[in-house]
Amino acid sequence: MALRGNLDDFNIVNILQMIKLEGKTGRLTLAEAEEVVKITFDKGFIIYAEGASNKDESRLENVLLTNNLVEHNSWREIQKEHEDKLKPYWELLSKKIHSKLLLELINRQVIDTVYFALRWTKGSYEFTPIKSLKYNKKMMAQMDVDGLLIEGCTIADEWPRIAATLPPFSTFVIKNIIGEDEADESLNVKANESGSGDFGASLEYDILSARGITLNGREMAVLNVVGTGKTLKEIMDAARQRHFESLEAMLSLFRMGILKPATKKAVGAGNLDKKKYFAQLAITAALLAVVVAGFAWRAKSWPENFRAQKEGITRVKHIQALDGLKNIENGLKIYQSLEGRAPESLDDLVESGILKQSELIDPWNNRYQLVFKKKKFALFSTGHDSFLSTDNVYLPPPLA
Template sequence: MALQGNLEDFNILNIFQMIKLEGKTGRLTLVDNDDLVKVTFDKGSIIYAEGTANRDEARIRGTLVSNSLVSVDEWARLKKEHDDKLKPYWELLAKKIEAQVLIELIKRQVIDTVYNSMRWKRGNYEFSVIKGLKYNDKVMRPMDVDALLMEGCRIADEWPKLVTSIPPMDTFIVKNIIGEDEDDTLASKAVGQKGSGYKASLEYEILTTRGVELADSDVAVLCVIGEGKTVKEILDSARQGHFDSLEAVKRMLGLNIIKPAKKKRAVKAKGSGGKLVQYLVVLVLLVVVFTGLGLKFVSWPATMEKQARGMENVQKLQAVAGLKRIEKGLRIYLKLNGKLPGSIHDLVSTGIVSTANIMDPWKNPYQLKFKDDKFTLYSTGPDTFLATDDIYIPPLT
């Protein structure tokens, strides 16, 4: 294999395969104008890959800060040490984050960089042999070229179609679950409540109430958006491959879970901190209210018995699931507004549940009745004029 040449004469796929077959150790450098990729091999296996310094630094910072692996201040100190001592970020990070996380981040950079290089159609390449190559094999694990090429070819083929199906990379994206001015602090459960992460968030409760179940790759993207990021920043920040993140962005845009928006000013209006405190106080007070009063259901009436005749089991189960969904929606509404809704339709108007979700399996609206600080939630069953086939949450005994 020639040690240098043009990609138009010898494509990147053939170059990778040749290096593997010959079991070479060294560094392949690809250059196209200002773009640069370096891939390091050990006996034909890929151990490391990097792009331009600015691109790699943006990815490292985005992942570390957005996933709370380091704070903004810690990153500033890390960058200063990197610039002053000219030490690689991975060497500095080895002292600050867990080894398994470091392995994950390096592997992700290598894979994304190799996949990116496989989309190159032009540019120059040069392979330099390295004798006595030394590297930290505890964090830089050799990767099989064939496995990377197989998946890389698929992604290289699908990438252009995927990119053209979403807004441009510099488009600012925000979450669109709770409201226009959604804030991560309002998406969390009340102070002191057990659980953390997406499944402990108000966003999770709202989406599950709507019947929306997110894939792990969707959650990885949703968790790093914060108060908004560009598409490129999202790709750099999520703890997964760029292609997986791009697919997740497309899916959630289609579901209207996220949306393009104008970038907000970095400086918040005066007094916003006080407003946040007010929200937190309200949430804490709601916990006290829940503990003191509880959401009690009225026996309606106590002598009523369920009648299974004429109702299939599957419809019963669907009705119970629908009632539970609305019950959860009531709790979400109470958290957001500090009071129960005036009617079940308020849950629809605020986007907590859809219109379809307030109808039971027999296409009749679920019934919500209020009395003082209590409510009763039920389905009228197959017949709207019979009380004996009504379905309650919880079931009447």
């Protein structure tokens, strides 16, 4: 085998098989434009593989921080030491994480990198022999080339087909389980700061189970890291499984409608829900109108001023009532998803733990009303005067 050449003349499968047959020790480097892959061999066995440094670092950062395997500050310290002292990440991580986890991460990088190389059809290759190869045999296990080729070649054929059915890997996606409520922190009951965590312990998982949807381990691994949203590439890097396993899982989740593309939301202090944010803006605007009306005494008589203030306060409470109704509407959706039916009364939402008793009281200190008529129902506040219907605040029926 020539020590260097082009993949047009000698494909990657033949190169790997030849290195194994000849029992070579050294490093195979593949290069094409900005892409690079380096595969290290010991007597024909693959012991390590790496890609472009920025991609490997991004992948490592995603899996470590998303899964809360290291603290954010700790990762920044590792990065700095890596840059300042040129120490390998694996050496630095060995002081921060358990050896079993370290072995898992190394093994995953090696296999994914080799499988990535098997999709190459263009580029150059160069094999550099190494006479005295020293490495940590406990952390870098020998892998048989033929074993990797059997699975890797199948994946190389399947990857383009599956990738073509998915959005571009830069696409930002979110979970599509209970719609607008998915950004609610209460839905991920065992989540870290990124909103990712144990999906199996979340309300969203319970909702899917109630719908009769069964998820396999690969799909669960993806949903564990989606959190409040990530790009497809970030999901593949963060999930604690191989890239192809995540690729298949994402396709399945898209087909089931559990994942969907979305516009990336800016993360603000407290992760305020967008609807609540705009409701607060509306309330603030209405309050300002009240204040302006209060200072209008120079231009209007006291009766007119009092009436303006009263109308302004009514508008504020009207907006607050609508916000409360929308909150109950969301609770109704969750209840129906879990129970498969509408509640008999609003008290069912409290008993099931979806809402608090205080959330059933409107700004006029009256209970919100839920009235059924045949298969439809109306959700409303009785307004300032509970005996008159002219001041009622209605919300369109949320369920078909």
